[in-house]
Amino acid sequence: MxxxxxxxxxxxxxxxxxxxxxxxxxxxxxxxxxxxxxxxxxxxxxxxxxxxxxxSVGNDVVMAFDSTIPALPFQHTAMRPYKLTLKDEADMRALPELRAVTATLNRSDLYEVSAWSNTSMLVFGVEPNFSQVRFVPVEQGRFLDNDDLTNRRRVAVLGSKAARMLYPGHPFLGESITINGTSFTVVGSVATIARGGQDFDDQKVYIPLSTMMELFAMKGENIPRDSLTTIQYQPTIKGDSTAAVAAVHRVLGRNHSFDPLLKEAFDEWDTIHTSxxxxxxxxxxxxxxxxxxxxxxxxxxxxxxxxxxxxxxxxxxxxxxxxxxxxxxxxxxxxxxxxxxxxxxxxxxxxxxxxxxxxxxxxxxxxxxxxxxxxxxxxxxxxxxxxxxxxxxxxxxxxxxxxxxxxxxxxxxxxxx
Structure with missing residues (x-):
């Protein structure tokens, strides 16, 4: 064998x-x-x-934006606009379906000047917890804190590109910039968070939301004084935004007098759904x-x-x-x-x-x-x-x-x- x-x-x-x-x-x-x-x-x-x-945007983030309300479902004429407000944010903070809520007020028509350069970057009025909800890696100095918000301090944190544009090759911590003529002290900077060729986030200048609303609030006909650009939140249940989004829709529908089941009345980006x-x-x-x-x-x-x-x-x-x-x-x-x-x-x-x-x-x-x-x-x-x-x-x-x-x-x- x-x-x-x-x-x-x-x-x-x-x-x-x-x-x-x-x-x-x-x-x-x-x-x-x-x-x-x-x-x-x-x-x-x-x-x-x-x-x-x-x-690089953030984990479990849902962003709500200003939108318009149709008179009837699926209708795209006779739309009534509405603005997000601080009341909306306060009501959303009380929801048990949400673990974190933060608001922003953004403007791109403001002018920033330093001792070395000048530019027109996107000025972001934010709250201290913005850096926990969103991905904001501090590179130098610090981010905004509760005292900055409460006392309406005139301090700023620069995005990486904003820092390079305003202080090319120069130190900037503790230095001053002016935003539309108002002086702000630079207290920190954010590392680059650009995604490919999209460097939008690197061009931001962050200041306290309370200061932003005091100095640079949105103006216009039928625009509330406490108008916001976005309200961003994270659901209590990680990886599942279903209950959180429904609860937010109910709050916005109640505060702005429309049926929360009107899907056309909401402009939002759900990163959980996208993922x-x-x-x-x-x-x-x-x-x-x-x-x-x-x-x-x-x-x-x-x-x-x-x-x-x-x-x-x-x-x-x-x-x-x-x-x-x-x-x-x-x-x-x-x-x-x-x-x-x-x-x-x-x-x-x-x-x-x-x-x-x-x-x-x-x-x-x-x-x-x-x-x-x-x-x-x-x-x-x-x-x-x-x-x-x-x-x-x-x-x-x-x-x-x-x-x-x-x-x-x-x-x-x-x-x-």
Whole structure:
């Protein structure tokens, strides 16, 4: 009876006797596995990049803006505008469905002057908790605090681009700038939070909301004195804004006299909903690409079965001679089974290794250089799926031809030309 080492020796001698056929078969499987991993990795790169962009806005943030109220559902004429106010914010703070609420008043028509330069950046009147609700990484100095808000202090925190524009190459902490002629002391700066080429957030100048409303409140016909630009909040239940959004709609509907079920009356951005939508899109993409990959590997298995059947046909006389000399059907079965399994397994490992190396090179070359997109990364579930599929393919590709070879009768096999 042949030992396993003898059978493996026969397997490798058979493979080496047909080097080109073995190489092409293995190349096809490795290419299919590598393509599957790279395609799934590209999808995960897009997913990761979009998540990073959303994280740079803030976690679990919903933003409510001024909007208009239609007279009837789905109507887009005779719309009545309304402005968000401090009363809206106060009522929203009392909601148990919300864990954090912050308000902003923004203006882009104000003029900032320093000792070195002048510009017209976006002035943001904010509350101290803005830096907890939104992603605002302080780089130098400090952010605004409760005393600044309560005492209506004239202090400012500069976005990274605003700091470069107003103080090019010069220190700015403790220095003064004027905003429309009113002096403010710079107490801090924010690190860059630009997303790709969108440096809107880096151009901001942050001042206390109370100071903003005192000096630069919005003016115009039918605009309340305490008007705001946005109210931004986080739901009590992390990752689920359903109850929070419904509660906010009820508050705004009551305060501004309209039916909170009128969806057209709200202008808002729910980053939680956006994140879930992005995940669903990429889950569907991964499912599609994974299905394509499995089908591709299945076709590869069919190719290996065909090659193995051809091998059985070519080696019929050899099989007959070996069986006549005492080789058992089991040893013949094991030999052809191992040959099919080795072809698929080794090809899969090579495909995984090459694709992992390729994606590692892309990671080192492209990380941080493609806005909204991270380089492809090896996804372990896709590698596990590939290896599992290859194991199944290898078994199928080995068992059927092996059973055909083992079933040959020695006399009949020896008669064949």
């Amino acid at each position: 042949q030992s396993l080492a003898d059978i493996l020796g026969e397997v490798f001698r058979a493979m080496m006797a047909n080097k080109l056929r073995t190489f092409l078969t293995m190349f096809g499987i490795a290419w299919g596995v590598g393509s599957l991993l790279v395609l799934v990795g590209l999808g995960e790169g897009f997913r990761s990049g979009q998540r990073r962009n959303l994280a 879930k939508l992005v995940d669903k899109i990429f889950d569907a993409m991964d499912l599609f690409l994974g299905g394509v990959g499995v089908v591709t590997l299945g076709l590869g298995a069919v190719g290996i079965i065909n090659i193995m059947l051809v091998s059985v046909t070519e080696r019929t006389r050899e099989i007959g001679l070996r069986k006549a000399l005492g080789a058992t059907s089991r040893s013949i079965l094991v030999q052809f089974f191992l040959e099919g399994l080795i072809l698929t397994t080794v090809s899969g490992i090579i495909g995984i290794g090459i694709s992992a190396g390729f994606m590692a090179i892309l990671q080192s070359l492209l990380t941080g250089k493609m806005p909204g997109f991270d380089p492809p990364q090896l996804v372990w579930w896709s590698a596990a799926l590939a290896m599992g599929s290859l194991a199944v393919c290898g078994i199928v590709a080995g068992v059927y031809p092996a059973s055909q070879a083992a079933a040959l009768e020695p006399v009949e096999a020896l008669r064949r030309e």
